[in-house]
Amino acid sequence: MTEIAADRNVLALTCPSRVIFARIGDRWTMFIVLALADRTMRFTELKNSIGPVAPKVLTETLRALEDDGLVARDSFPDSPPRVEYSLTDLGRSLLEPIAAMRAWAERHVPEVLASRERALD
Amino acid sequence: MTEIAADRNVLALTCPSRVIFARIGDRWTMFIVLALADRTMRFTELKNSIGPVAPKVLTETLRALEDDGLVARDSFPDSPPRVEYSLTDLGRSLLEPIAAMRAWAERHVPEVLASRERALD
DNA sequence: CTGAATCCGAAAGGATACTG
DNA sequence: CAGTATCCTTTCGGATTCAG
Numbered sequence: 001m002t003e004i005a006a007d008r009n010v011l012a013l014t015c016p017s018r019v020i021f022a023r024i025g026d027r028w029t030m031f032i033v034l035a036l037a038d039r040t041m042r043f044t045e046l047k048n049s050i051g052p053v054a055p056k057v058l059t060e061t062l063r064a065l066e067d068d069g070l071v072a073r074d075s076f077p078d079s080p081p082r083v084e085y086s087l088t089d090l091g092r093s094l095l096e097p098i099a100a101m102r103a104w105a106e107r108h109v110p111e112v113l114a115s116r117e118r119a120l121d
Numbered sequence: 122m123t124e125i126a127a128d129r130n131v132l133a134l135t136c137p138s139r140v141i142f143a144r145i146g147d148r149w150t151m152f153i154v155l156a157l158a159d160r161t162m163r164f165t166e167l168k169n170s171i172g173p174v175a176p177k178v179l180t181e182t183l184r185a186l187e188d189d190g191l192v193a194r195d196s197f198p199d200s201p202p203r204v205e206y207s208l209t210d211l212g213r214s215l216l217e218p219i220a221a222m223r224a225w226a227e228r229h230v231p232e233v234l235a236s237r238e239r240a241l242d
Numbered sequence: 243c244t245g246a247a248t249c250c251g252a253a254a255g256g257a258t259a260c261t262g
Numbered sequence: 263c264a265g266t267a268t269c270c271t272t273t274c275g276g277a278t279t280c281a282g
Contacts, residue, residue: 016223016226016227016230016231017151017219017222017223017226017227018151018152019226019230019233019234020222020225020226020230020233021145021146021151021222021226022146023233024142024146025142025143025145025146025147026146030138030139030142031139066240067236067237067240068233068236068237069232069233069235069236069237070233090229090232090233090236093225093229094225094229096221096225097218097221097222097224097225098138098222100217100218100221100222101138101141101142101218101219101221101222102137102138103218104141104214104215104217104218105137105138105140105141105142106137106138108211108214108215109137109140109141110137111190111211112140112141112144112189112190112191112211113140114190115188115189115190115211116188116189116190119187119188119189
């Protein structure tokens with residue numbers, strides 16, 4: 001009974017890969033992680049560097065990353081308020097597999113896009 | 122004028138990484154790719170191995186993968202009909218970065234889930 | 243400056259029944 | 263067997279406005 005039947009299949013919905021691909025696959029997460037790879041950033045700074053993201057969505061995504069322990073949020077009691085976001089050690093460790101995926105993408109996505117366009121006929 | 126201003130930023134929406142993460146991040150794509158990593162599979166066979174996916178959704182996902190040149194669809198004029206899906210060379214080349222991401226996930230997602238649960242308080 | 247609150251449309255995903 | 267056709271619910275992302 002210590003063995004859980006539902007875990008026999010690596011394709012189960014709780015599959016670790018599924019969790020991480022779902023997280024990275026969303027609209028802004030990867031841009032945020034990459035922006036924070038170099039340095040700590042403030043909310044508006046982040047907002048300006050990653051593109052036209054609505055504040056609500058940016059907040060949601062940052063909270064999710066924070067909940068997952070990938071991003072740290074540090075607020076300072078200044079006026080005007082100052083909040084800094086940075087990658088945690090866990091978040092930084094994610095940069096390596098991301099780099100592998102990005103390398104593949106740089107090399108092969110043009111092929112993918114070409115194929116996608118051919119499919120429109 | 123041969124330089125496109127919008128491409129100056131690696132974080133642009135047409136960023137190759139964005140394209141590939143969006144593709145892999147959807148609900149069933151990764152399961153399909155992993156199922157086809159070992160061998161060619163037929164529609165129902167695929168359906169049975171990846172979980173409770175609606176036929177409509179499986180078809181949509183397979184068509185998208187086919188359009189992107191990652192999966193090949195071969196149909197045979199048999200009765201009853203027989204259709205086989207397999208990874209293309211391009212699709213197989215994607216297995217390597219996926220493996221890197223999966224290795225990270227196997228090692229660190231428990232941490233992520235623990236952190237996520239702590240955040241519920 | 244850093245969000246929170248509200249409202250909205252589009253899209254993704256799914257249940258079900260049916261067909262060549 | 264390998265899908266298509268409908269219909270439906272939920273989720274996601276975004277626009278806008280307001281507040282501490």
